Amino acid sequence: MANRPVAIAGQIVLYGAFAAFIGYFATNPRYQHLEADQALVKLSLAHFGDRECRKRTPEELKQLPPNMRAPMECPRERSPLTIELDIDGKPMYRGVIQATGLSKDGIATVYRRFELASGEHRVAVRMNDNLRQSGFQHVKEDTVTLKPAQILVIDFNPDKGGLFFK
Amino acid sequence: MSVHAALRLAVQTAFRRAENGFDTAFGPTDNPLRHLGALGFFFLWVLVASGLYLYIVVDTSVVGVYRSIGDLTRDQWYFGGILRSLHRYATDAFIIVMMLHLVREWAYDRYSGFRLYSWATGIPLIWLAYMSGIGGYWIVWDRLAQFSAVATMEMFDWFSIFNQATVRNFLSAETINDRFFTFLVFLHIGIPLLLILGLWAHVHRISRVDALPARRLGWGSLLCLLALALARPAVSDLPADLGQVALDTRIDWFVLFVHPLAYATSEGFAWSLLLGGTVLLFALPLLPHTRRAPVAEVDPPNCNGCRRCYVDCPYGAVTMEPHPYKPRHQIAVVDAANCAGCGICVGACPSSTPFRSNEKLVTGIDMPQQPIDVLRHALEERLTHLSGLTKIVVFGCESGADVSRLAAQDTAAFTLICAGMLPPSFVEYALRAGADGVLITGCRPDGCPFRFGNHWLEQRLSHRREPHLRTQVPALRVRQAWAGPTDEKALEEALHQFRRDLEMHAGEATHLAPFHRRTIPHGQ
Structure with a gap:
């Protein structure tokens, strides 16, 4: 030393x-994660795609064991979700989301984030959850005013009327 | 030389220079660069101690967690606040020494052969340390915690292995409940416990683990963190608000660097880097590296079961078992997988004495690449050819300063695998066989690649460890000058000084009686 x-x-x-x-x-x-005047839109929803169920006839039900006499017969596989998101008329997202699970019988889920300048924006989101039907069964379009740093979440909840902004 | 080898050598040189520089200020015992593992343990215990208090005071409810930590920082700044800061800064210090330890072991080529186990068990600890560190930041539940939680979940969702995006758990305040923080605290205790368990596995194959730094280094490090805690107390950001994005945050770059990395590139890139880096660390031992040294070999007739090699082996490679044909005796058994091939056991073996009259010196435990008999023959042969006023024998090691350049008409130089391989009786033997002095060198203190080589030899020479140098050997004629690979000039100067000192005392009757085993019967 x-x-x-x-x-x-x-x-x-x-x-x-x-x-x-x-x-x-x-x-x-x-x-600096985002610029000071920016806001964030999160498209985040999880939804079970539709299934084409058929009502069993009384004859069919009679042929089944008593513990298996479910009135509806549904295929296991669920429809994928088709989702579109436009902001200020510009297409921001177009996607077909497959149901999760090996048999595609689980929930379909999507999460995307979009950075926007704060201020007024026209947000339109459309979702089809049944492959056999054309068009979009669920649509939500609104003008939103985003403050700097605000997060706008686009979610889906059938109990809240389908697609909604939060 | 491959690119990998060249890079490793460059980093090794940088480390060596830094270590030598730090020696000037700290001395080898307190040199933090030479005790990174011990420092890592020390910072972990600081984390455990400070964390215990924080665990007592933290309220694990959604509204209470931020408030309780804030109150602690503000109202109890003199104790709880300091402990909180200490907890944060000890985390950073732990990460720093852990990464330095990793790079240093790589640079010194210590990741293959008998060290493979320690290397491989160390890699998962890095993940555990980061998991624990990142989770710890979430508990505060401020904007930084929110930013890290969302960023981490977005990274996990890149794998698409969960049936729902995990980040949906952080979309709004309604999705966070009190149990989340209970779970976080549970993880923040459980993962460090796993880390401690992993550390036990990491070191359990080496003996005399350097688990705590020397007292001065420990106090110095603690005071350093305490001063930092007082100067820059850790404080919370604004409370988490999942309706707002944390635009800019004061992130801890040591722990949370992965979030900016993922946002600047992509989650896929960040994962590729982290997982690729981990795979690379595991694969490093498969890349070309220094060929493994032959391991020690035991000679049953010459092993008397004294256990000295068993006690001195730095890697626990020697075990004792019943001797195959000597009743009530034990025999040393070498575990080849753990043996470093350092030869420290040869220096510990009392049968390694060159005074034995046998023409071929066979010791109890020996190194096939440098048998002790060859060393005795070489010593005898060189001593007969030495000439000059003051004849000096120099014993050095392969990892320390190069002693071969000191060889001259009046100087015989011998390079051993490790300084700890030198039986002290060789020093006396050299003096009785014609040398005026013996200079012993090797790596700098605490710089031995085999951990205890120079330490054990120094203790044997100073009569504090068996087998020790006999007390009738005059201290004047034996000198130690520990010198690393870059200290050749200093070693040369030490040799000159030793020669001058010997010449100054030339008139004194301090010569040992001569001994020539070929002419004097054993025991005389």
């Missing part, structure tokens, strides 16, 4: 540098 005063000075410098290194990078530089 060098002579004691030099060694102590060296230790102070090195411990200080270690502390300064941690102290600075523990909070700096600030991370």
Whole structure:
């Protein structure tokens, strides 16, 4: 080791540098996730696609064991969801979301985020949850005013009337 | 030389220079670069101790968690606030020393052969450390926590392995409940416990684990973090609000660097980098590296079961078992998978003494690449040819300063696998066979690649460890000058100084009686 005063000075410098290194990078530089005037639109929904169910006839039900006499016969596979999102007339998202699960009998889910300038925007979202039907059974279109940093979530809940903005 | 080998050598050189520089300020025992593993353990215990108090005071409800941590920081800044800051900064310090430890072991080519187990068990610990660190930031439930939670979930959703996007759990305040924070705290305790378990596995194949730094280094590191905690107390950001995006945040770059990386590139790129890096670390031992040294071999007739090699082996590669034909005796057994081939066991073996009269010196445990008999013959042969006023024998090691350049008409130089391989009796033997002095060198203190080579030898020479140098050997005629690969000039100067000192005392009757095993019967 060098002579004691030099060694102590060296230790102070090195411990200080270690502390300064941690102290600075523990909070700096600030991370600018979005610009100050930007907002975020999140298209996030999870929904079971439709199934083409058929009502069993009384004869068919009679042939089934008593514990299996479900009035409706549904295929296991669910329809994929077709979703479109336009913002200010521009197509932002077009997608066909398959149902999850090996037999495609689970929920279909989508999550996308779009960064927008804050202010007024025309948001239109359309969803088809039944492949056998043309067009979109669920549509939501509205003008929204987004504040800086605001998150607008586009979700789906049949109990809330289908597609909704939050 | 391959690109990998060249890169490794460059980093090794940088580390060596930094270590030597740090030696100047700290000395080898307190040099943080030489004790990164021990420092990692130390910061982990600081985290555990500070975390215990934080666990007691934190309220794990949605509304209470932010408030309780804020109150602690504000109203109890002198204790709870400091502990909180200490908890944060010790996390960063742990990450730093962990990564430095990883790079250093790679640079010194310590990831294959008998070290493969420690290397492979260390890699998952990095993931556990980051999982614990990231989860810890969520508990505060401020804007930074919200940002990290959403960013992490978006990364997980890139895999599409969950039946719903996990990030949907962070869409609105209604999706977060009190149990979420209970679960977070459970994870934040459980994962570090797994980390400690993993650390046990990481080190359990080595003996005398460097699990705590020297007292001065420990206090210095703690005071350093305490000063930082006082100067820049850790504070919360604004409370989390899932209706608003955290536009800009003061992120901890040591722990949360992956979020900006994923946003600047893509989740796929970030995962590729993390998983690719992990696979690369596991695959490193498969790349070309230094050929493995032959392992120690035991000679049953010459092993008396004294256990010294068993005690001194730095890697626990020697075990004791019943001797096959010596009743009530044990025999050393070498586990080839754990043996570093350092030869420290040879230096520990009392049968390695060159004073034995047998023409062929067979010791209890020996290195096939440098048998002790060859060393004795070479020493005898060189001593007979030495000339000059002051004849000096230098014993060095392969990892320390190159001693071959010191060889001259009046100087015989021998390079051992490790300084710890030198039986102290060789020092006395050299002095009795014609040398005026013996200079012993090897890696700098705490710089031995085999952990204890120079440490054990130094203890044997100072009569603190068996087999020790006999007390009648005059201290004047034995000198230690520990020197790393870049210290050749210093070693040369140490040799000159030693020669001058010997010449100054030339008139004193400190020579040992001569001994020539071929002419003097054993025991005389």
